[in-house]
Amino acid sequence: MLKIINVVGARPNFMKIAPLVTAMKCRPAEFQPILIHTGQHYDAKMSDTFFSDLEIPEPDIDLGVGSASHAAQTAAIMKAFEPLVLQEKPDWVVVVGDVNSTLACALVCAKLGVKVAHIEAGLRSRDRSMPEEINRLLTDQIADLLFTPSRDADENLRAEGIPEKRIRFVGNIMIDSLLKYLPLANKSTIRKDLRLGNLDYAVLTLHRPSNVDQAQTFAGIVEALEEVGSLLPIVFPVHPRTLKMIANLGLTDRVSNAPGLCLTDPLGYLDFLELLSGSSLVLTDSGGIQEETTVLGIPCITLRENTERPITVEMGTNTIAGSDPTRIIKAARQALNKNPGTSSPQIPPLWDGHTAARILDALIEEQG
Numbered sequence: 001m002l003k004i005i006n007v008v009g010a011r012p013n014f015m016k017i018a019p020l021v022t023a024m025k026c027r028p029a030e031f032q033p034i035l036i037h038t039g040q041h042y043d044a045k046m047s048d049t050f051f052s053d054l055e056i057p058e059p060d061i062d063l064g065v066g067s068a069s070h071a072a073q074t075a076a077i078m079k080a081f082e083p084l085v086l087q088e089k090p091d092w093v094v095v096v097g098d099v100n101s102t103l104a105c106a107l108v109c110a111k112l113g114v115k116v117a118h119i120e121a122g123l124r125s126r127d128r129s130m131p132e133e134i135n136r137l138l139t140d141q142i143a144d145l146l147f148t149p150s151r152d153a154d155e156n157l158r159a160e161g162i163p164e165k166r167i168r169f170v171g172n173i174m175i176d177s178l179l180k181y182l183p184l185a186n187k188s189t190i191r192k193d194l195r196l197g198n199l200d201y202a203v204l205t206l207h208r209p210s211n212v213d214q215a216q217t218f219a220g221i222v223e224a225l226e227e228v229g230s231l232l233p234i235v236f237p238v239h240p241r242t243l244k245m246i247a248n249l250g251l252t253d254r255v256s257n258a259p260g261l262c263l264t265d266p267l268g269y270l271d272f273l274e275l276l277s278g279s280s281l282v283l284t285d286s287g288g289i290q291e292e293t294t295v296l297g298i299p300c301i302t303l304r305e306n307t308e309r310p311i312t313v314e315m316g317t318n319t320i321a322g323s324d325p326t327r328i329i330k331a332a333r334q335a336l337n338k339n340p341g342t343s344s345p346q347i348p349p350l351w352d353g354h355t356a357a358r359i360l361d362a363l364i365e366e367q368g
């Protein structure tokens, strides 16, 4: 029997841990899962909704750390997590993704000599100004088992000198959640609630500090949105960080008056998946949404200069457009003018809904 602490902290962690915890609960003779929420995200719309939508059991413990500077948040998670690991003495701690909670908990375990598995290992944007890139690099150096979503991630790890025996290509766990919940998501009334009817529409998400924390960059993106919004309505579920920055940077009037731009609160998993799956175009600076649009076959314009998920460009529907308004508008026009069926995006290998089962088998095998 393996006692496993599974860690979640922020919104993009929930759809990655859900299939894993569910799969562990289905194999009670082999796994004793414990779920720890660090509390990095705490608003109902950033956290609780995802637990109910994804049928994740209540966390066994919520560390309740909340928001702070990177150093203060990372330190608070470490201080709260260490006594818990000492008390529970797990066989493994599983961390997912690239948020501060991922690195903080991995670091605690590395120092205590407790084994850590990292899911979504090996992704690299090669942009160290991105806080997530630091979290990815360091977590992968100290984790014992690295579960990768794509072969390029394996290559990145090898290039950093990670021994082969620590690397396991298992596919993309987020897609387990997507494939499981898509039929249920399609029952959501979100499109009716937003009065979209049968209109073509785009979906926008924006929260990277590099896009929303500087007036000039954010204003340039708004300029592009004013243009794209004149072609089709854009639904924009606004992240709390972004909402704050719209006000701080004096962009409230422009954003409110941009033609076609429809702001909503952050959406739950099922509503958002339904919104994505019915859209004609997605504009985003998220990592996970680049992957979800690839599987759904929806054109995605990534508002960043790079991606740690190149497979979504090579095989999928993703175009990297940065934050320059001219490039964004051009990419949007191209995506909207493309005749359906002229390109044939593919679904990357092992993005098949069975990644959680492969991870569980690997953990058992590792135990010997």
Ligand code: UD1
Pocket: 010, 011, 012, 040, 041, 042, 043, 046, 047, 067, 068, 098, 099, 100, 101, 131, 132, 207, 239, 240, 241, 244
């Ligand atoms: C974090 C992750 C990022 C991920 C994103 C998804 C890190 C370094 N960043 O960024 O990788 O893509 O989550 O959302 O871990 N806030 C609320 N309510 C909440 C949570 C946050 O209002 O429930 C506000 C706070 O003002 C906070 C700000 O959002 O200061 C930023 O939150 P934080 O967790 O620091 O980073 P995110 O930008 O959400």
